[in-house]
Amino acid sequence: MSKPSKKQKGDPDTTGHVWDGIEEFDNPMPRWWLWTLYVCIFWAIAYTIAYPAWPMIKGATPGLLGWSTRGEVQAEIDAVNEGNAAINARLASTELTAIGDDGELNTFAVSSGSAVFLTWCAQCHGSGAAGAKGYPNLLDDDWLWGGDIEAIYLTIAHGIRTEEDDDARYSQMPAYGKDELLETVEITQVVNYVMSLSGAPKDATQVAAGAVIFEENCAACHLENGSGDREQGAPDLTDAIWLYGGDYDTIKSSVDNARFGVMPNWNTRLTEAQVRAVSIYVHQLGGGE
């Protein structure tokens, strides 16, 4: 720093700093700027008193207004629930088959059901409801327990193989291989017959032998023509849709060990309106009957 130049009368105040002859004015801060600063300081102090702010050992000071982010979210949720209370009550009390005719109610059920589906059902059935191996595709026209709105509602409400719900869907298939109810040869024959039902070309003698075994062991549930029985949850073996897969090894595994898919009974976890909403949603995905 070089020396400050001699101060003349009338010169403005300087800070005394000089760089290469350039001096720095010692002007006061503009008044508007200072007042803005004071207002901000006041605001900051008032804010920390009114709202949660200072960190303490257990959480922060609560603030005089009692405001919290959790409380705000809860208030929003309550507001939505309150707003939907009337239509949810209507949804829970309307005849299931009549919901589709009520345009407003149907629209509400579909969008509300979509949210329920993505929250609770998508883990197994997929976000697009296309299912996966062992988890039925809900978009097609093949149903184990029936695809009209009442059957879908019953399945969702009471679940499949749920022990705590007496109305749950139960289907029972013997594990023919594991429990040695059929010889390995017989199982091979019946698998060949089952595959021929949906049009796969198979050895005629195997198929003929398999047909006899099928009639004795399987037709009680799957019916004589193999078209299945929705009353018992027995799948249709003649169509193009296989829940676990339609190749030889998979079908043999199914006959050997039997399959026992499960689904929770949603009536204890969801409200009646939610169960109905998700039933309506599933029904309109493309397979509803």
Add this chain to the structure above:
Amino acid sequence: MSESEPAPKLFEAREPVFPKRVTGRFRNLKWVLLGSMLGLYYLLPWIRWDRGPNLPDQAILLDLGGRRFYFLMIEIWPHEFYFVAGLLIMAGLGLFLFTSALGRVWCGYACPQTVWTDLFILVERWIEGDRNARLRLHRQKKWDLRKVRLRLTKWFVWLVIGLATGGAWVFYFADAPTLLYDLVHLTAPPVAYITMFVLASFTFFFGGIAREQICIYACPWPRIQAAMMDEETLTVGYRDWRGEPRKRSEEVKAGATQGDCIDCMACVTVCPVGIDIRDGQQLECITCALCIDACDEIMEKTGKPRGLIDYLAVGDEASEKAGNAPRQIWSHILRPRTITYTVLWALVGLGIVFALFIRPDIEMTVAPIRNPTYVTMSDGSIRNTYDVRLRNKTGEPQLFGLSVAGDPTLQVELEGHDKVVVSVPADTSLLQRVYVISSPDSAPSLGEATKFRLWVEDMSTGERAYKDTTFNGKGN
């Protein structure tokens, strides 16, 4: 640092302006414009327009909630927002045109800042008197009863005007009579009150307090306009070759022949931005032309020709100095530049009108659902799903029929309908799940992707529209 000069002042306090009352042809024109523009602004939301039972009957309505813009017989949907963009382009070109022909004519006559300030100054004059009375009141330090009464009355009237301004604004966004009823009964939505409050405050501040400072410091237009004016542009100016040397000037005192300007300051006292037009063109000048009226009145009294201050073009100075008569107005206005702007402006306008006429009454968007890409049905056929949005832009419910073209094996079905016909309520769009099914072992079923065309037909008029989309098969 210089040793003798004091430090420059970085802040300049505003010199209050007290425009004097003026009469004349430009003032009359401005009164007419002020009345008609404010009248339009306040009255337009109240004009009714019958659109049938399902649509609002307000002639001009910006329905933000319903996402519709109604303008007389025209209805704009959100996806047609390009019409508004077209109007903005027209407004821009219009400003170019008027600026190149007449300078800041927008600022002087039509800008809301000018119009409302004019109105506020009028109120000020009614309550506090003309220039001299207002100056005296301003200089009077003591706030006696009279000053308090005058000031409060003035502010109250300004506030009422401000509230009416904000009030008229919100009526463009909702059914005006209903909203007025709600506003009075304190049941209107908070946003209406907030908008009114904000606009009332800004009207009060802009028109009453800030005034010409908005034009000088806040508005970008005065800076942009310089690029659009040229030597042919007509703008308010002073014929100094005729007026100078003015009375009381050093030259006249020294014995020179006095020009037409008698230095009466009439042009300065009426100026709403507080400048002296005789100093030449200035950034502050909004070309309100009131100084022309003021000067013409004086010229008539002194028996001199009018037009000492006048609309004139910079390029004419030399010719007029040489003694030639001023050129005709039309020769300034009709020139290649203004004609080009006019043609461009008209082309955009024609384009908008054309687009309005050819826009279809039925519209459809198709979104293939890719989760999953296809579904195998129990009979082995392959099904694809599409979210189809159908728009019914008429005031009546319409039946729309759907069909596919492109591959004979493709069949179309609608969710929730036995037939491939769906009814869309008036003035709404409807989201319909559409299934396209291909028989087992057909080419589309086995293939990867098959292009096809989805047709929609208005069952009453037979009007058709289509969208091309794709069918995904097992090969996908």
